[in-house]
Amino acid sequence: MTRLSGKVALVTGGARGIGRAIVERFAAEGAHVMIADIVEDEGRALAAALPDAMFHTLDVSKSADWDAAITALQARFGPLGVLVNNAGTSMSGSIADAPEADWHRIMDINALGAFLGCQRAVHAMGVHGGSIINVASSRGQRPSSGQAIYSASKAAVLSLTRSVALHCGENGLPIRCNALCPGVIETPLLRQHMASLGDEAAARVQLGAMQVMNRIGQPEEIAAAALFLASDEASFVTGAELNADGGFRIRD
Template sequence: MGRIAGKTALVTGAASGIGQRTTERFVEEGARVAMTDWNAEGLAQAAAPLGDAVVTIHHDITDEDSWIAAVDQAVTALGSINILVNSAGTGKATNIEETTLEDWRRVMSINADGTFLGCKHGVLAMKQTGGGSIVNLSSVSGLVGGHNMAAYNASKGAVRLLTKSVALHCARKAYDIRCNSVHPAFILTPMVEAMIERSRDPSSTQGKLEAQIPLRRMGEAQDVADMILYLSSDESRFVTGAEFVIDGGLTAG
């Protein structure tokens, strides 16, 4: 019997990285999953090995009509949504002087607006079908500042406190919907691989990143997926409005 056997999930950003690995873990543990992403080709490739346990939905998380349609399609295909994982996101490593208003709006619209819309439409759907669990991808950048993370810091800080507001609202209304945030750092996914490739000296950048991490390695998508699995399962039934750091000890000192 899987840890989330019989549950249904909607995972955004499921074509890549943490969203993709989370979907795979969910299927391994007995759930059926609506995988969403705006990258249709990546989504089809990620879904292919998972067979009937998943459906794919083309979805732009910055657009409210797209959210309404995605939730509707997921409920039609799966019968309910018990778990929502807001994993789709984007990065931008620029300081306050370099960040253009266009950069700011793009990062905020994906990371902050997209997660807001997901929580809103997730709660509206889950309260009809007996509750559930929402997991939002913040970052250590939602907890501590970085000199070159102006828009990313702001967007992930927004996700952190949005999560607590959603958790408290759902608790007050007795919806039986929990909402928690996870805060990874340096997880080797296509997002971080692209950042390393764009650096001045990619061959030494990964080594420098690893040297900053007390556990002396980059994280893997699996490290985050396992925490998301716990928060999505009934094992975390008394956990809501909380934040979970997955960073190899980076922010412990």
């Protein structure tokens, strides 16, 4: 039997990168999956290529979009059982030079998006329970001076995760909420960043060296960690931070 057989999952930012890898792994493990994203062409194509998936346009910073997505998901597949708050964005900037507009954009997507998703999931999962996975970042644990807003947004996600786990436990709700913290992962956003630096090969070496394992991680490796947290194998895991970062957080 596959590890997510019959479970209903919603993955935000599911059209590309880490989100896409999670969608593909969940589908392979028997889940009914909604790919929720603002990237419509790729999201619809992915849904069409999978055996039991659907696409829905979702801007994670908009409450109405969340309500519509949950309604559509449950109308087709049944009660929500797994939510992966994966959608996110990143911009560089220190406290000295980061523009205020970047604060609003990054916080709206990374922090507000996770908040709205958790809130909707707690109501949708209710007494039948489920698993919420917030994709944070090792930068939420080990901030960078050059990513002031991004680091703060991911730290907010980690604190939110613990608060949601506490709420569910204190109210007798069988809902687990955990954070997944990737390091530097091979995604379209990362490749775009490396290309902007001019010498992509040198950038790859430099970024790989940020991990103890001296390489950039792959989206499929993050998907494997998400699968564990979504599955019944993690039935006694809540309020946790699972680092799938190649040792990024502990690198000197």
